[in-house]
Amino acid sequence: MAGIDPARMSGSIVPAQTIESTTVNMAKLHKKRTSFAKPAPLSTRAAIVLDIERMTPEGRGLSHYQDKPVFVEGALAGEQVQVRLSAEHSRFAEAVTEKVLQPVELRRQPPCExxxxxxxxxxxxxxxxxxxEIKQQAVAEQLSKLAGLKPQEWLPTLTAGEWRYRTRTHLAMxxxxxxxxxxxxxxARKDHEVVEVGHCxxxxxxxxxxxxxLKALMLQYPHxxxxxxxxxxxGDEHRALMLRLTAKADAAWLSEMTTWCEAQQLQLWLQEGEQTQPSCHWPAPEQGGLYYTLPAFASRFDFTPADFIQVNPxxxxxxxxxxxxxxxxxxxxxxxxxxxxxGNFSLAAARAGAEVIAVEGTKAMVERGNANAQRNGLSAVQFHCADLMADxxxxxxxxxxxxxxxxDPPRAGALHAVRHVAGLKPSKIVYISCNPATLARDAAELDQLGYRLIKAGAMDMFPQTSHVEAIALFEPYKRGGQGKKAAAGSALARRYSGRG
Incomplete structure (x- = not known):
């Protein structure tokens, strides 16, 4: 990729780029649509050769066959690939790359077996x-197409390296x-099978x-x-294993499992039968639990294996x-x-001297949030419990x-919340998103309510995946300066919410 050294990009922040000056130069990679003379129906062909025209926001290649869009996993723009159909729908088809016939320089051999x-x-x-770059473009495309908006400034894409970052994982059995x-x-991809792995x-x-x-230990379980x-x-210091069982654990096996966990200095948590929350089986609570820190804000956050935390510290x-x-x-x-x-953001704001009203939807998280604030000596933070997806x-x-x-809402976004907070007339709104589509919807609503999109950018919380996170800053329009797309944006927001 001209102008970009991927090895150099594994530092803290990728140099800022505008979408217009993208270094991938997608335009060079676009090709004409593939055409065939009197082709057989897509579903009856054993193998199909496609030219990939461009990349989609979720990282798949896009081609056409019989004037039907085909989304191809494992393909890059500018490549010619042989594909296998994985699904056919009325308006589009999905396929998986079986062989790359003409690769581009942006391809690499996947490091994982x-x-x-x-x-x-x-x-x-x-x-x-x-x-x-694809993730930054995904944010730009959703904001442009769904909301008709473009920030005044694109923020640098945040990254902290592409490997060995994940501090939580779910293992299926x-x-x-x-x-x-x-x-x-x-x-496994697109089915319920389990792919056995020896490392990740x-x-x-x-x-x-x-x-x-773990495989050997589970093989010893009698039921x-x-x-x-x-x-x-x-966490920063300790590790934990949480085991879900559909009935109470076998006592003899649990004793052996505990001995192994002790040797590994691995906390053991159990969720048995009808339990809705796990309980710590080993060690005793006073021996220290899980925590992570934000050194820049001199803050420590205690959590349990069942709590939501960001998996890329x-x-x-x-x-x-x-x-x-x-x-x-x-x-x-x-x-x-x-x-x-x-309190991931709450404690940082309080450390800067603010009074913080922190609101979360689950009682257990509110209790831990208040405990974290007290433990960090931040009395100006008060947590409250409320359903933020409703009025x-x-x-x-x-x-x-x-x-x-x-x-910092879930994938469903924060439509009710942005309508409320706009009425409070804050001078700044920072929106953390794990779904660019609902960010675009909510940005359109904020635009209608008098808040301009000032800055936005992608964050690579999950390298090697197509998942995109984003951050955006909104500030009030100057009097009489409401956005050109405001009316269209409001209509879009009403369509998403069922209002109007």
Missing amino acids: YYGRCGGCSVQHMQYGLQL LWDKQSKVLRLGFR QVLDPRLSELLPA KERLGHIELVA ALNRLMVEQAMALLAVKPGERVLDLFAGL FSHQSWAGRSVDKVIL
């Missing part, structure tokens, strides 16, 4: 610089009663090294049909630092943090004036 079978990392065949075979690993290149090495022994799944989690640190820089909190200001979780205007905290707002 499980690539193509494991359902986790779908874009390892791309050089890392291309992965980053599948017991075949007929063959008496137990499989332990990751879910995106997993924190402290967790990856546990994989070989394999009761095995559910395993969660492996790492290095990127999380960069994300919180960037969010606080955009929010520009001043001492004495009041900040509203919606979808606050454990919350009746809540006691909801009517208080605020200076700035930060939101």
